[in-house]
Every structure is written in C-alpha cells, then in structure tokens.
Amino acid sequence: MNAAQAPRRVAVIGGGIAGLASAYFLLKQGLRPVIFEAADRLGGLGAHFEHDGLTLDRFYHVILDSDSDLCALIAELGLAGDLVWRETGMGFHIGDNLYGFNGPIDVLRFRALPFVDRLRTGLGALYVTQIKRNGLDLDQVYARDWLLRVFGPRIFSRIWEPLLRAKFGDRFASVPAYWVWNTLTREKNGKQEIKGYLRGTYRALTDALYSAISTAGGEVRLNSPVDGIDAGADSATIESRGRGEHFAAAISTLPLPLLKRTARGRLAECVPHSDLEYQGVVNAIVVSRRQLERYYWTIVVDPRFAFQGVVETTHVLPPEWIGDRHLIYVMNYCDADSEIYARSDDLVRRQAVDGLSQLYPHFRAADVEAVYVFRAPHVEPVWKVGYLKSRPPARLADTRAYISTTAQAYPRVTAWNTSVALARETVTAVVTDLCGQTNQTLERAAAA
Ligand SMILES: Cc1cc2nc3c(=O)[nH]c(=O)nc-3n(C[C@H](O)[C@H](O)[C@H](O)COP(=O)(O)OP(=O)(O)OC[C@H]3O[C@@H](n4cnc5c(N)ncnc54)[C@H](O)[C@@H]3O)c2cc1C
The missing domain is CATH 3.50.50.60 (FAD/NAD(P)-binding domain)
Structure with a gap:
C-alpha cells in the first residue's frame, strides 16, 4: 500500500x-x-476497580431497556448474551420513613405530603407525561418555575427539589424545564423501570471495543x-x-x-x-455481605445523611456474580471546587457507614467488607435555559x-x-x- x-x-x-x-x-x-x-485504563467515568479479585464499577452504572444505540453496539460485539434485565424500584427516604415511589398507588400512600397534595402530585404527573405532548417551549423556562406552577410549592419542596438536587446539587435552580419534561416523558414514561447489567461491568464492553479497534488496525495509547x-x-x-x-x-x-x-x-x-459549568460527583461504594433494602435507587432527605441518595446496584447485578456481596453506592453531586468534593476519603467513608447505620436499622457495620471512594469533576453539564x-x-x-x-x-x-x-x-x-x-x-x- x-x-x-x-x-x-x-x-x-x-x-x-x-x-x-x-x-x-x-x-x-x-x-x-x-x-x-x-x-x-479505558472507560472514563465507566472505568472499574478491583476488590478481592473482582471487577467493580467505580460509579454505579446500569443500562435501560430504552438504550437502543448502546444495546445495538453490545449485540454487534457479541455480548448480548451477557446482559441481565431486572425490574427495579425507586424509594424516597424522608421524615424518618422509607416510601416506595413507583406509581399512582405509591403516590397516594406518600404520607410525607397531605392527601390533597398527593392527589395533585398524581394529576400533575399525568399532565406532564400524558397530556403535554410537546415540550419545546419549556427550553426557555426554568424547571423550578414550571414545576412550582404545575405542582405548587409544598410538592415542589418535598419531591422535586430533592430530585433535582440529586442530579444537579446546588445548581438545580438553573436547569431548564425541557430537560425535566424530556426525562420524564421520553426516558421514564411512567412505566415500570427495567434495568440491565452487563456481566463483567462496562469493562466487558470496553475490552470488546478495545479488541475490535486494535484488530481492525486502530491504535490505543x-x-x-x-x-x-x-x-x-x-x-x-x-x-x-x-x-x-x-x-x-x-x-x-x-x-x-x-x-x-x-x-x-x-x-x-x-x-x-x-x-x-459541570457537576462533579463524590461517591462511596460500600461492599456489604447483606442486602440493604428493596429499591435500586432511593432519594434521601434527612439531615443525618451526608449524601443525596443511595443506589444498590445488586438489585440488577446478580449478587452471585460477585461472591454474594451487595454493592451500596452513596453519592453527592457537587461542584468540584466545593467543600463536599474536597472532603477526605476517610471522612466520606465514615459518613457513608454512619449515615447508613442511622437510616437503615438492619444495616450493620460488621457486614461491611470495604468502602471505596471515587470522585469525578465533570459528570453532567449544568444546562442553561435556551441551551x-x-x-x-x-x-x-x-x-x-x-x-x-x-x-x-x-x-x-x-x-x-x-x-x-x-x-x-x-x-x-x-x-x-x-x-x-x-x-x-x-x-x-x-x-x-
Ligand atoms: C455516578 C455516575 C453514575 C452514572 N450512571 C450511569 C448509568 O447508570 N448509565 C449510564 O449509561 N451512564 C451513567 N453515567 C454517565 C456516564 O458514565 C457518562 O455519561 C459517560 O461515561 C461519558 O462518557 P465520555 O466518554 O463522554 O466521557 P468520560 O467517560 O469522562 O471520558 C473522557 C476520557 O477522556 C480522558 N481525558 C481527559 N483529559 C484528557 C486529555 N487531556 N488527554 C487524553 N485523555 C483525556 C479521561 O481520562 C476519560 O477517560 C453515570 C456517571 C456517573 C459519574
């Protein structure tokens, strides 16, 4: 040639x-x-680490059944047989109670709000996901203003603010309503969530891509x-x-x-x-011998807990793949220049174990094998109205x-x-x- x-x-x-x-x-x-x-190593935010000879995700990662581009790539690389799918649930920890938060019945049982607000929450959700068919006008509107209009101040401060904070931290107020509408209607769609996990973590996909790229003459440095x-x-x-x-x-x-x-x-x-601007994240992974709760993802609003939420990935990743262990991630989305981001690993580890012990009566520090801490400064752009x-x-x-x-x-x-x-x-x-x-x-x- x-x-x-x-x-x-x-x-x-x-x-x-x-x-x-x-x-x-x-x-x-x-x-x-x-x-x-x-x-x-390859993988960026989806990179792995080793625990006792096992490959684990630094940051919790799952695949959604609507992830058509990713699933097509996984299939093309011959890995479709290594995917498992599970129905998962979401929880809401507020006022010393843990509620399910997965549909109309759960909303009616959500005693953190007066009954009239629960009804309004259901009607508002119906409007957002079923009645408002086009959200383009919302690109020019702050999510905060729009959600306050649709749901009112009590529901906003009890439900929406914690949800937005769990993704955008202190910068939640600047997010456009279009992002929220799109996430609720296109990605969640009010249906039962099905989540998938690839055997061997995203590392399996990263390795398969590396091998396909180098075999076909590409170079990786x-x-x-x-x-x-x-x-x-x-x-x-x-x-x-x-x-x-x-x-x-x-x-x-x-x-x-x-x-x-x-x-x-x-x-x-x-x-x-x-x-x-970007949100960064600090997350701790608690490797435990015991399951924590029934939900994959739980939003936490509690002054005793130093994190925005809990993700227990072993509701999707079969615990038997990792020696019957359970993986509990606790996270804080925050600015990379913030005090939260700068906390020492030791402090984050302590806050993770102490916080879980206070919130979950059957969580026992004695079941914890190890706690790892990872940070990333650029996770999610802080979208601006009109973006x-x-x-x-x-x-x-x-x-x-x-x-x-x-x-x-x-x-x-x-x-x-x-x-x-x-x-x-x-x-x-x-x-x-x-x-x-x-x-x-x-x-x-x-x-x-
Ligand atoms: C806590 C958390 C949970 C998440 N959960 C999910 C989930 O469940 N499902 C999902 O699909 N996604 C999830 N994500 C999002 C997903 O990880 C990211 O959107 C995705 O990995 C972004 O990929 P990227 O290649 O654009 O960026 P990155 O993964 O950040 O890759 C950028 C790469 O560039 C490298 N780099 C930086 N500077 C230089 C330089 N000067 N020269 C050369 N290389 C450089 C970095 O080392 C890095 O490897 C999650 C992310 C986090 C943090």
Whole structure:
C-alpha cells in the first residue's frame, strides 16, 4: 500500500465510551483512529476497580431497556448474551420513613405530603407525561418555575427539589424545564423501570471495543494525555508526551472547558461554551455481605445523611456474580471546587457507614467488607435555559476538529447510550467532510 492508499488517520482524544465508540465507527468507515487516553485504563467515568479479585464499577452504572444505540453496539460485539434485565424500584427516604415511589398507588400512600397534595402530585404527573405532548417551549423556562406552577410549592419542596438536587446539587435552580419534561416523558414514561447489567461491568464492553479497534488496525495509547490540539481547514495537530503529530482530523471527547485549555491557535477561538459549568460527583461504594433494602435507587432527605441518595446496584447485578456481596453506592453531586468534593476519603467513608447505620436499622457495620471512594469533576453539564439553540454542532467552525462530548447530550440524559449516539453523529460528520460520503448503514443509524 503506498502513502496515498493508506487509510487516513483521525485522532480521538479520550478513551471513555465516546472515544471508544467514535474509534469503532471510524474504522467501519475505512479511517484509522488513534485514541489518546490520559489515564492508565479505558472507560472514563465507566472505568472499574478491583476488590478481592473482582471487577467493580467505580460509579454505579446500569443500562435501560430504552438504550437502543448502546444495546445495538453490545449485540454487534457479541455480548448480548451477557446482559441481565431486572425490574427495579425507586424509594424516597424522608421524615424518618422509607416510601416506595413507583406509581399512582405509591403516590397516594406518600404520607410525607397531605392527601390533597398527593392527589395533585398524581394529576400533575399525568399532565406532564400524558397530556403535554410537546415540550419545546419549556427550553426557555426554568424547571423550578414550571414545576412550582404545575405542582405548587409544598410538592415542589418535598419531591422535586430533592430530585433535582440529586442530579444537579446546588445548581438545580438553573436547569431548564425541557430537560425535566424530556426525562420524564421520553426516558421514564411512567412505566415500570427495567434495568440491565452487563456481566463483567462496562469493562466487558470496553475490552470488546478495545479488541475490535486494535484488530481492525486502530491504535490505543494509554497514559497519553493530550497537551495541545490545533486544527486548520485541512488537518489537525496533536501534542502528547512532548511530540506533535498530524492527522486528517481530530475528535475531542473532553468536557468543553478542558478542550478550551488544550486548544491552540485558531482552534482556541472556536471552542463553544468554554465556560460551561459541570457537576462533579463524590461517591462511596460500600461492599456489604447483606442486602440493604428493596429499591435500586432511593432519594434521601434527612439531615443525618451526608449524601443525596443511595443506589444498590445488586438489585440488577446478580449478587452471585460477585461472591454474594451487595454493592451500596452513596453519592453527592457537587461542584468540584466545593467543600463536599474536597472532603477526605476517610471522612466520606465514615459518613457513608454512619449515615447508613442511622437510616437503615438492619444495616450493620460488621457486614461491611470495604468502602471505596471515587470522585469525578465533570459528570453532567449544568444546562442553561435556551441551551437547545446553542447546543454545539459536531464540527468546530470550518476546521478539522470535531467534538463528541456530553455537552451535546441535551435534552437527553448523559449516559453511555447517548454517548454512542453522539459518537455516530460525529463520525458521520467527519466522514462526510473527509470522504464526501458515509457507509449507508451508519447514515441510516444516525438518521434513526
Ligand atoms: C455516578 C455516575 C453514575 C452514572 N450512571 C450511569 C448509568 O447508570 N448509565 C449510564 O449509561 N451512564 C451513567 N453515567 C454517565 C456516564 O458514565 C457518562 O455519561 C459517560 O461515561 C461519558 O462518557 P465520555 O466518554 O463522554 O466521557 P468520560 O467517560 O469522562 O471520558 C473522557 C476520557 O477522556 C480522558 N481525558 C481527559 N483529559 C484528557 C486529555 N487531556 N488527554 C487524553 N485523555 C483525556 C479521561 O481520562 C476519560 O477517560 C453515570 C456517571 C456517573 C459519574
């Protein structure tokens, strides 16, 4: 093969799901990806850690039955047989009581509100999920204002504020109503939640993608932070480990403020929303020998508990896959500059075990095998009203730099499914610009 026939190389910055899926789709289009990953492993926010020879998720992760892009990728990689699906429930811990929160009957039994408010909650939910068919107008409205109008102040402060805080922390008040409406109608849809888990954690998918990418001629470079990206109309240049390299194009999966810091020359002027704020997260994983409760996810509103909620992933992940252990995640979504984010691991561990002991009478510290603490500074962009109009496109101005990043997810939730869909859209844009056309399968999938 002479140089003119060699597949054109595309740099992919970041080896989380967005980077891996981008590389996988680039190879299917005859381009040659080179992934630069700063860490010593792939997976980004879906990365794993080891406990007693077991592979566990640093942050709780499940798959929804509506995750069509992700499930299609899993099937394509031959892993569909390793998925398990379970019906799951949600709980609400408030005023010293634990309530189920999974449908009209639960709402009627939710004694944290007077009966008249329970009725209003049900009617409001009916309006949001069944009657309001188009939510586009809500992009210009704060979720707080809209929910106060639909549900009234008591229901807002008892139910909606804790729910919004559990995702956006102290910045809940700036979230657009469109994001909430979309999440409730498109993603939850008022149906019984079915959640899925992949045997071997997301690591199984990461490993399968790594193997598919390297077998087809792509390159993966770990411990390779990108320090500089420059791009013009015909090429992109990447600086990593003291070396500059030219590529036909580059796809960045970095949070936009990190891309801004890395961008050089003209590209630095083209990075959109470079001041976008993100919620970070601190979470502790309590590895226990005993089940905690019956719910997958529980919102907690209690001054004795230093976290926003509890996720017990072993309601989806079969405990027998991990030696009959139970995994209890407690989390705080917060600003990476906040006091909560800076708390020492020891303090977070202590708060996790003490808080669970106070809330759950049958939780026993003696059943705890270990507690691990992980943090991430850029988890969820803090969406602003009117974001739909300024959601960044795949290509940065007229350069050969492209993005496939969570800042494009809105109004979808940031999740592996969304990242796979975004990666496909971005690769379609790259291939169209570089080659003039794309493989039809990819185009059809991107249009779907
Ligand atoms: C607590 C928690 C729970 C979640 N639950 C779920 C769930 O149940 N289901 C679900 O689908 N999703 C869930 N998510 C969301 C999901 O993990 C993310 O949306 C997704 O992983 C984002 O992928 P990404 O590739 O865009 O970013 P990331 O995973 O952040 O990947 C970016 C990568 O870029 C690398 N990088 C950074 N700087 C550089 C540099 N200069 N050079 C090279 N590489 C660099 C990073 O090391 C990282 O590997 C959860 C996230 C959290 C934190």
